Amino acid sequence: MSAQEPRLDPERWWTRLWKFFVALLGLSFFIASLSSGYLRRLPNWEWWELSARILFGLLALVLAAYLFLKRRGKLAREEAAPTQAAYPFPKFLDSLWTEGARRITSESVEDNASNGKKPVDSKGTGESDYLRPIAIFTELIMNVSKHRVRVAETVDVEGHMMVQRVIVEFDLPRGWEQAKFLYLPVLHPVKGELVDNFHLRDAQDSSLTDLTYEETTRLAAAGLRLLMAFGDKAVIAAESESVVPPVAAEASTEWPDAAMVAKEKDLLTLLAMRGPVDIEPMQRTINEILETFEVDDLTKGYLRRYVLELCGAYPIVAVVDPQIVAGGRVLIKYERTLMPASVTAAAGSSEGPPARSRRAKFGVKRWRGLMRIGMGLRPAQVAVPISLALTASSYHLRLNAPESKYVFEQHLTCSHCDQLVTPSWVGSRPGVKRGPVGTAKCTHKAGVEPSAHRFDDRHYFRLQRRHGQNFVHLYMRGFGAAKPKMHDLQVVARFKEVPPGSRLQAAVTAFATTVLVIVVGYMVSNHRVAPESDYPAVILALPAVVASWFGIASERNALVGGSLLARLSLIVSGVLSIASIVTYLMTAPTEAGSSPPPPQVSLLGVTHKAWIALSLLSLVNFVYIYYRFVLKLIHYRDLMRRKQGHGSTMKIA
Template sequence: MEVDVVTGLKQTSVKADGTRNAQQYSASENAYTGNPLPSPSSTFAISAMLVGLLVFLVAGTPPVWGAGVKWTSRALALVLLVLLLVWHFRRRYYRPQWQSHRRTRVWQLPGNQAYVLQRSAGQSRASAKLSEADAVRLRVFTRAIIYPAAYRQRITERYEPGQRTLVQRVTIDAQIPGRELRQILNPRDLLNGHVRTTSAPQQRTATASQEISAVSAESTRASEQVILFPILVPRKGEMVDNLRILASDGSALPTLSYRQYLQLVAEALRTLLDISYGRDISEGAQSEAIEAEIMALADAMQRAAPDGRYESNSGADAIRLLGAGDTNGEVANKGALTLAAQLITKLTSHYAVVAAVPCPPDGRFVISYERLMTPTLELAPLKEGVLAWFKARARLFFGSRPVDFSVSLDNAWTTQSYHLVVDAEDKVFVGVQEAPALIPYFTAHWNRLAKSAAEGDSQPIARAARLTTPPPYYRFQRRAGQRYAHFYTRFFPEPREDLKEGTQVPEVRFRFYEVPPGSVFRAVITASAAALLIWLIGFVASRKTDPGTDVPAFLLVFPAIAAAWLGFDGQPRRLLEGTLAARLSLVTTVLSSIAASGLYMINKAQLPHLAWDNFFGIQVLGIDSLAWSALTMVAIVNASCISYIYLARTWEFMHLSSRPSQFDSPKEFLVD
């Protein structure tokens, strides 16, 4: 085994026989160990230099040095200030942030751990004398990972936006099929893993009262049965934050630790291999099955690399080769062998969060979980247009955070009926709800089934699947000015890697707007007040330089104070922090009001600054001064634009809220 030349740590990888190969990583794949942040003394020294250059740039040199030295030294100070700022930013912020996103080192488990897990699973089965009911429970666990829609009847997924996170709450309505339920509740009716069936006349003479008596007799045993049900199957490397798993009564359910989960996987794999050969493979001469089992366990135990790659995926292939190379007829149940290969294929790249769920007499149970999710911030790239690029950055600079995010439909294909609900705050309403990739996704999967059915009797299984599989269906809740969005779908197809348009699970995007009046109305009031005051004082100042009072200077500052107080001094409200249009209007109001106040004081002091002549002789609402005319036009344009946006948003909300519905629904009246 080699020693890593960078860290001195031993690294191994999986061989085909379950052992490990030595592996060496390059320095670029090491975990982030530094660059450390600059020392406080160096940061203080650089800050002092920056402040000194800024003071020199503003104050300049003494007058006795001459104008040439004054402007030359200022230009040199400006260049040094920019270079020092760039260097300080890269050293203090850019490099540490970039280094923190480098790939982290992942140490794989030693090769002998697969042998330990295999031996532990065999000893556990031998000591506990695994019953047929336990074998069925392991099969339920396996099928719930591979075919989750066979057990999950309905999933309701609800999102609640927070300040920067989303609270995801998922409720699962599950049903254990009747055949498997009878095998779990009444293991004495089993023979070699199959249900003992009565003859047809006996089945026809069975009455409903006898069935009810049988169910009541099994209810006592059901209270003692526990199903190990996979709640989540995330990709390896994905962390689940603040996970809480709850039963239908709100009580917390226990979950398996990672060691217990691996033990469960090993027991399920051994059970499937025993079923496939019809006997315990550890007592026979199936050395190929033992080797394939070791490789499969090694694949299930391996850890994902930061880039999503995996060292090996040969365990599932080795299990498939057991059935393909069976020339002596040793494999009695190739279906169990296929199930084992599918299980390892899934658990090579994913892991399961397993909860212990009590099994009710009817096999139907409700389980829910909630967790915190942090959405990735999507900034519009430049290729989408300069306006979109600018608006995305402006929202960050001005603190405008609309409710606009997308949700992946990863849970939709794992159930027969799927509901997605997004709850927002009371001051917003649904503006946009779309899923552009949903129709191509459905079309690709339905065309695949149609093509398989059109091939005729050569593939009767595919044709039967096409005839029995219902077409997918989806629907959005109509927009009616409500604060929540609701998406529903059923018979959602599972993604397939061999299908061009059906590989990636589509996303649903929701965008919420403010309910009038909102922040836009406050911006309208302040912008209109600023435009009126600027025009009034500009009209007077253009005819009389000194009106004999300083009141106009104070009046012009009031819109700026009001804009700052109404727009930026508020309590944080989850994801919605005011629209970009309102923030831009408030900033324009503040700047124009302060500029008007300064212009008034300059005119009153009869300074020559900004005393421009109106070359064209055009008057703006009776104002002769060019400076006052330009400032008045800025204020009027600002008030007009934000008023138009307010009227348009109000009409949109009114239109959505007052559209008649084709269904009977409550009605809200606005009357005198």
């Protein structure tokens, strides 16, 4: 027993009592709707009883819906409070301003105690060990897509979760040869987002260390100081072609002045902010701070880029030994777990893209997603953002599904308007709705169609043609250098089961159900069943058992779901099987020696109306599922027969 009793909340208890009362009332209405005989004293009691039962049933439904919606609303509210952006404490900023950047004053890696020693040239090159690493870090932050020459992303959807494995190939700026170590910003997660199961490795799969938040912020502060010093004083020192320390030290007596310190701390505040940040207001703030900053345009441009990049994301910075760099190229791998959200079109506009929800509002397909979820089937479509393509010169995405699946459809689309990306698209600024299908959030517009007979250095993409494989391969080039960029593009892949799959199971079950229903119907119709015999009922129950087993066994250990049609067919088979048992128990002969009925309308010898209906339904179920199974089989075979061609350039295969 805990020492502190939970406090009794009267309002909460009243709510519970009210819900209990409503549930009791609903249960009473439900029982009343199933009961009969209580109105027999009234004239026309059958009519009154039927009306009363319908009324009780409706009341029970209304109360059940009320309780359901109330509970659902409560569950939906049980969420953590949204993360807000938070400014750092002034003390933390002070420590950034002094302690953080003090590291760069040390002479060498071994001497970073910042004991006030003069930063004497330790290698005879006029610079300390930290100049190159910090300068390279700053350059990599400001010029992301230029130095990330290739990014290969693999997303596995084979287990319960999605696992992202990324290989980043850097082309380091010159000067890396003089560095004793390197700070490489590998990943730029948006502030406020957690990175799950993150592992950082080099090309030999050896683990790499990465900086903590505070270390990264200090590094960012050092980079900021370096860029701020890029201004006029440095220009004067550079133009004098004398960059020996005494000159700079002399100049430093006037730099930075108080106004510049204030600006620097303002910018540091933005860098050290925690939590999600809106980029557009942040851009305006940075511009306001830099507006009265008396430095040349080049420095101002560098500062603008640098601060914006770091105030929106916490870069994960790997510390790398330059010995693994060859010719300026270094390869870093990382791995993390992605959390996909299951979105259905009928779930409302709050989850799915607006265009998708709008189109689905009045369509039959609106319920398909809900049916799939309701039947315990996981989504068979996967949408993966390709934002890494905008941070690299060359980008590969491989989306791997389980081996039991093949790619049925693959599209490169805009996540806002669902339009397929075409080679003629160019980037545009958001905020203006372009065309009848675009949205205000879209960052693309139609450009000039590329021609085969002219030179073109624009962005380029290609999807591997479908050959019945279980993965999507997308190649993109030049999207990181586009100006402006096309944001929020995604790959949408739809996977199907490799035949025979669950459709064959459903077809076999439907066939067995159909045969048994027709046979039992024929025997009942022709009085060939032994009186009081239970064997037909037992036999008719078999398809229901088989359907249940297939339904349970088909969806284990797979993130990508199976066939909705097969699941529906299995359910129909099971329901028909149970309906046949009930029909048999109600229509089975109880006496022997009856003569067969006179010739009348029959279906395969079945003359009993209830059995004809059951046989027809079962037959339709079997024929349709078998037709769809054959269709898929032929489609898959056609995919397998496709030849490897190169005619699919820029084509959505």
